[in-house]
Amino acid sequence: MAACGVCGGARFAAFFEAREWSSSGRYLRPGEPAPNAEPIAIALEYCQDCGLIRQQPGHEVRLDYSGIERDTAKQLPDYSQRILASLADFGVGPHDLIVEAGANDGTFLKALRDGAYRNLIGVEPSRRLAARASAAGLTMRNSYFGVTVAGDLAREHGAARAVICRHTLENVPDIRAMMQGLASVLAPGGLAFIEVPDADWIIANLFAHEIWDEHISYFRASSLARLAAGAGLSAVRMERVRFRDTCNLLFWAVRPDGEGGGGPAADRLCDTTSLADFGTFQARWDAFAARLRSAVAAAARPIIAIGASHIQLNFLNFSGLDGSVDLMIDDDPVKAGHFAPLASPVPIRATPDVLASVRAGTILHTAFPYPAWEDRIRASLAPHGVASIKPYASRPTN
Ligand SMILES: [Zn+2]
Numbered sequence: 008m009a010a011c012g013v014c015g016g017a018r019f020a021a022f023f024e025a026r027e028w029s030s031s032g033r034y035l036r037p038g039e040p041a042p043n044a045e046p047i048a049i050a051l052e053y054c055q056d057c058g059l060i061r062q063q064p065g066h067e068v069r070l071d072y073s074g075i076e077r078d079t080a081k082q083l084p085d086y087s088q089r090i091l092a093s094l095a096d097f098g099v100g101p102h103d104l105i106v107e108a109g110a111n112d113g114t115f116l117k118a119l120r121d122g123a124y125r126n127l128i129g130v131e132p133s134r135r136l137a138a139r140a141s142a143a144g145l146t147m148r149n150s151y152f153g154v155t156v157a158g159d160l161a162r163e164h165g166a167a168r169a170v171i172c173r174h175t176l177e178n179v180p181d182i183r184a185m186m187q188g189l190a191s192v193l194a195p196g197g198l199a200f201i202e203v204p205d206a207d208w209i210i211a212n213l214f215a216h217e218i219w220d221e222h223i224s225y226f227r228a229s230s231l232a233r234l235a236a237g238a239g240l241s242a243v244r245m246e247r248v249r250f251r252d253t254c255n256l257l258f259w260a261v262r263p264d265g266e267g268g269g270g271p272a273a274d275r276l277c278d279t280t281s282l283a284d285f286g287t288f289q290a291r292w293d294a295f296a297a298r299l300r301s302a303v304a305a306a307a308r309p310i311i312a313i314g315a316s317h318i319q320l321n322f323l324n325f326s327g328l329d330g331s332v333d334l335m336i337d338d339d340p341v342k343a344g345h346f347a348p349l350a351s352p353v354p355i356r357a358t359p360d361v362l363a364s365v366r367a368g369t370i371l372h373t374a375f376p377y378p379a380w381e382d383r384i385r386a387s388l389a390p391h392g393v394a395s396i397k398p399y400a401s402r403p404t405n
Contacts, residue, residue, distance in 0.1 A: 009064040011054040011056065011057060011059055011061075012059065012061070012181065012182040012183045012224070012234065013054065013057045013059045013182070013183075013230045013233050013234045013237070014054060014056050014057035014059070014233060016054050016055070016056035016057065018054065018055040018056060019052040019053065019054055019055065019063075020052060020053060020055055020285075020286065021050075021051075021052055021289065022051040022052050022053045022060050022285055022288060022289070023049070023050075023051045023215065023218060023288060023289050023292070024048065024049065024050050024051070024289065025048075025049045025215070025218075025324065025325040026046035026047065026048055026049065026324060026325075026329075027046055027047055027049060027220065027320070027321070027324040027325070027329075028041065028042075028043060028046050028047070028320075028324060028329060028348045028349050028350060029041070029042045029043060029047070029320075029348035030047065030068060030220050031219065031220055031221055031317040031320070032317070033348050034315075034341060034342050034345040034346065034347065034348070034355070035345055035346040035347075035348055035352050036345060036346075037344075037345075037346065039346070039352075041348050041351070041352055042348055043348075046324070046329075047068070047220075048066060049062075049066075049068075049218065049220060049325075050062065050063040050066045051063065051218065051225070053282070053285045054230075055282060057229070057230050057233055058206075058227050058229060058230050058278065058282055058285065059224060059225075059226065059230045059234075060206055060224065060225035060285070061223060061224050061225070062222075062223045062224075067180060067223055068220040068221065068223075083114050083115065083118065084248075084250045084255075085250075086248050086250070086257075087115070087118055090200060090202075090257065091118060091119065091122045093200070093244070093259060094124070094169055094198070094200075097169075097198045097243070097259065097261070098196075098198075099124075099168050099169045099198060100168070101123050101124055101125055102125055102126050103124075103126060103167075103168030103169065104126045104127075104128070104164055104165060104166075104167045104168055104169075105119060105124055105126065105127050105128075105167060105168065105169045105170070105171065106127075106128050106129075106130065106160060106167045106169070106170045106171070106192050107119075107127070107128070107129045107130065107170070107171040107172070107173075108130050108152035108170060108171070108172045108175060108185075108188070108189060108192075109130070109131065109132075109152060109172060109173065109174070109175030109178075110129030110130060110131040110136075110137075110140060110145075110147065111131060111133070111136050111140075112131075112136045112139045112140050112143075113129055113131075113136075113139070113140030113143055113145045113147070115171065115173060116129050116140065116145050117143065117145070119171075120145070127145060127146060128146045128147070128148065128160060128164065128167075129145055129146065129147045129148070130147070130148045130150055130151075130152040130156055130160075131147060131148075131149060131150075132149070132150060132151045133149075134149055137149040148160070151179075152172075152175075152185065152188055152189075153181075153184055153185065153188045154184060154187055154188045154191055155188075156188065157188040157189070157191045157192035158191065160192055161191070161192055165194075166192065166193060166194035166195075166197065167192050167193055167194065167197055168193075168194060168197050168198070169193075169197060169198045169199070169200065170189050170192050170193055170197070170198075170199050170200070171200050172185075172189055172199070172200070172201045172202070173200075173201075173202040174202060174203065174204070174255075176201060176203050176224070176226070177203050177204060177222045177223065177224050177225065177226065178221055178222060178223060179223065179224075180223055182223075182224050182234060183234070183237065183238070186234050186235060186237065186238040186240070187238045189201070189238070189240075190235075190238040190239050190240050190262055193262040194262070195262055195263065195264040195265065196261060196262065196263075196264035197261065197262045198243075198259060198260075198261055199235070199240055199259070199260045199261070199262070200257070200258070200259055201231065201235070201258045201260070202255055202256065202257050202258070203226050203231060203255065203256050203258075204217065204222070204225070204226075204253060204254070204255055204256070205226075205227065205228070205247055205254045205255055205256045206225035206226055206227050206280075207227050207228070207247075207254075207278055207279040207280045208253065208254035209225070210280045210284050210285060210288055211279055211280050211284070212402075213288070213291055213292060213295060213399075213402050214252075214399075215292050215321070215322070215325045215326075216318045216319070216321045216322035216325065216373075216375065217253060217318065217321070218321060218325070219317060219321060226256065227256075227278045227280070228245055228247070228256060228276040228277065228278055229277075229278050231245075231256055231258055232245065232258070232260075235258070235260045239262065239263070240260035240261065240262055241260055241261055241262075241263055242258065242259070242260050243259050243260060243261055244257075244258070244259040245257065245258045245259070245276040246276070247276060251376035252375045252376040253376075256276075292325070295326075295401075295402045296325070296326040296327055296328075297327075298401065299326055299328070299396075299398055300326065300327050300328060300331070302396055303328060303331050303369070303371070303396065304331070306368075306369040306394060306396060307367060307368050307369050307394055308333060308367075308368055308369070309333035309334050309365070309367070309368040309369075310328075310331055310332050310333050310334075310368065310369050310371060311332070311333065311334045311335070311336060311361065311365065311368055311369065311370050311371065311393075312332045312334070312335045312336070312371045312373045313335075313336050313370065313371065313372060313373050313374040313377075313380065313381055313384060314335070314336065314337055314373050314374045314375070314377070315335040315336070315337035315339075315342045315347050315355045316337070316339075316342075318373075318375055318376075319335065319373045319374075319375075320347060320348075320349070322373055322375075322398070323349060323373070324349070326398070328371075329349045329350045330349070330350035330351070332349065332353050332371070333353065333368070334353065334354055334355075334356060334361070334365075335347050335353055335354070335355045335356075336355070336356060336357070336358055336361050336384065337355050337356075337357070338357050338358050342355045343355055343356060343357040343360075344356070344357075358380075358383075358384065361384070361388075362384065362387045362388065365388060365391075365393060366388075366391045366392070366393070367391070367392065367393065368393055368394070369393065369394040369395065369396055370384060370385060370388060370393060370394070370395045370396070371396050371398060372385075372395060372396065372397040372398065373398060375399075
């Protein structure tokens with residue numbers, strides 16, 4: 008049993024188990040065989056001492072991010088300006104060194120540059136994404152971030168005044184080493200800004216579709232603050248923000264200035280779920296999924312799911328509808344015209360094509376972040392007798 012990366016404890020209990028037919032991001036060309044003959048197991052457990060949720064050791068989905076090219080340019084949230092403004096609140100000036108760990112294609116660094124910050128370094132493992140950021144004039148290091156890189160940067164450029172780590176911590180195998188790296192790249196008094204998905208949101212809303220094979224760890228407010236405190240960082244602010252249909256934790260912490268360290272961090276935000284809610288998540292999901300499968304089994308075919316991104320594939324895999332969907336709708340050219348790897352490959356077609364041709368069956372409202380898209384499809388197809396099911400309408404939450 009590997010010790011908990013947050014509290015060092017060893018008492019873990021099962022949180023969620025499910026299967027999926029492919030790791031994220033795989034779409035099949037017509038005639039291309041499915042990537043796996045058998046589904047892959049997803050197995051999550053939670054620490055009964057601190058509430059960290061993690062992929063079970065030995066069952067981690069290990070991805071090589073050095074070859075991944077998916078950019079986040081379209082995912083810069085509407086609250087980015089608030090994050091930028093917060094740097095000045097904590098005394099980070101235009102010429103102070105700011106390091107971003109997991110800088111992707113430089114989207115956030117460009118926002119910093121537009122905000123008049125001039126001394127920026129991005130660290131990004133993906134070769135292509137790092138190259139793209141370099142081509143945009145940003146200073147990049149093509150590497151995984153960690154204690155070693157932090158030491159190299161501090162030697163070459165001096166200690167940083169701020170370090171940014173957005174939607175990266177949940178993907179790394181060793182969260183303790185990652186947090187130590189973030190702390191060690193900072194000068195005394197330096198600021199760390201960390202953003203991760205809020206696990207409370209998933210648990211309270213029974214949103215299993217946000218459980219994702221790329222996420223090794225799932226944090227609540229308390230486990231994130233405790234991990235930072237373990238690396239010597241003191242919490243100074245934490246916020247919970249909605250983004251589309253998800254919820255993120257925004258966390259600011261400082262490396263204490265002077266002797267004596269910062270001591271244990273004060274939790275600035277309370278958890279919204281209890282460990283008892285963790286223990287019932289699987290049973291609540293299973294009961295919900297069984298009811299949904301019955302409704303879909305009784306519905307008119309074809310069964311058509313809206314969206315073919317990882318959240319829809321997660322939802323269909325985890326709810327046991329992986330063999331029940333006949334068609335998926337997605338306008339992304341990476342997906343439309345291709346097939347989604349479910350129990351058997353499911354064709355993906357663009358919205359105009361579906362609206363012009365489908366005249367029977369049932370629409371599954373699985374577009375989650377995009378209700379307007381769902382409404383447009385339903386309004387267009389309902390006059391032809393096409394039915395609708397809103398999967399989450401009847402779910403129990405706490
Ligand atoms: Zn723990």
